[in-house]
Amino acid sequence: GENVEQHPSTLSVQEGDSAVIKCTYSDSASNYFPWYKQELGKGPQLIIDIRSNVGEKKDQRIAVTLNKTAKHFSLHITETQPEDSAVYFCAASRDSNYQLIWGAGTKLIIKP
Amino acid sequence: GAGVSQTPSNKVTEKGKYVELRCDPISGHTALYWYRQSLGQGPEFLIYFQGTGAADDSGLPNDRFFAVRPEGSVSTLKIQRTERGDSAVYLCASSLPNSPLHFGNGTRLTVT
Numbered sequence: 001g002e003n004v005e006q007h008p009s010t011l012s013v014q015e016g017d018s019a020v021i022k023c024t025y026s027d028s029a030s031n032y033f034p035w036y037k038q039e040l041g042k043g044p045q046l047i048i049d050i051r052s053n054v055g056e057k058k059d060q061r062i063a064v065t066l067n068k069t070a071k072h073f074s075l076h077i078t079e080t081q082p083e084d085s086a087v088y089f090c091a092a093s094r095d096s097n098y099q100l101i102w103g104a105g106t107k108l109i110i111k112p
Numbered sequence: 113g114a115g116v117s118q119t120p121s122n123k124v125t126e127k128g129k130y131v132e133l134r135c136d137p138i139s140g141h142t143a144l145y146w147y148r149q150s151l152g153q154g155p156e157f158l159i160y161f162q163g164t165g166a167a168d169d170s171g172l173p174n175d176r177f178f179a180v181r182p183e184g185s186v187s188t189l190k191i192q193r194t195e196r197g198d199s200a201v202y203l204c205a206s207s208l209p210n211s212p213l214h215f216g217n218g219t220r221l222t223v224t
Contacts, residue, residue, distance in 0.1 A: 042217050042218075043116070043203050043217050045215065046212045049212060097207065097210055098145050098157060098213060099168070100157070102153075102154025102156075103154060104152070104154060105152070105154060
């Protein structure tokens with residue numbers, strides 16, 4: 001079955017710098033790749049997603065890139081701010097918006 | 113508008129007891145999902161409703177777990193004969209067809 005690996009488990013960056021979180025997946029038929037942000041005591045919140053027919057998608061300070069050949073995708077956050085501190089999860093699925101296989105999460109810490 | 117609402121936010125119960133967890137989806141969302149999240153992990157799919165019927169219950173771990181959505185809106189997740197291993201955060205999400213999931217803040221279940 002599908003397996004999603006996420007790195008790093010913890011990432012600490014200076015406020016204003018960029019943060020990059022990487023995920024790899026095993027199922028070459030996966031075609032939907034969302035990223036979720038989860039703050040303490042809250043449910044995951046979708047921040048950006050990408051489908052396999054595009055290689056990159058951007059929304060203000062957040063971008064996701066997808067390399068289907070290498071089966072990896074990455075989240076890029078530029079100009080980081082204190083409110084970006086949270087746990088970020090990547091996920092992958094095949095033709096489904098709910099049968100997601102999730103990464104283990106990355107705790108992002110923004111240092112003032 | 114209001115998001116997905118889950119009650120209670122916290123539930124402590126003794127091993128062997130029965131518990132019910134409630135989810136109020138976003139108005140108009142026909143799809144409803146239950147997930148379980150253990151500490152330091154991504155959510156794990158339990159069950160998906162389309163309208164009143166369970167379209168996919170392949171994630172329910174055993175027959176102690178059951179969920180209903182009798183009128184196609186509010187859903188209740190029921191756990192019988194709770195075990196300490198059932199302790200986790202139970203997340204509910206809702207969506208429009210084939211659209212991204214919107215999660216509630218979860219119910220933290222502790223079985224003592």
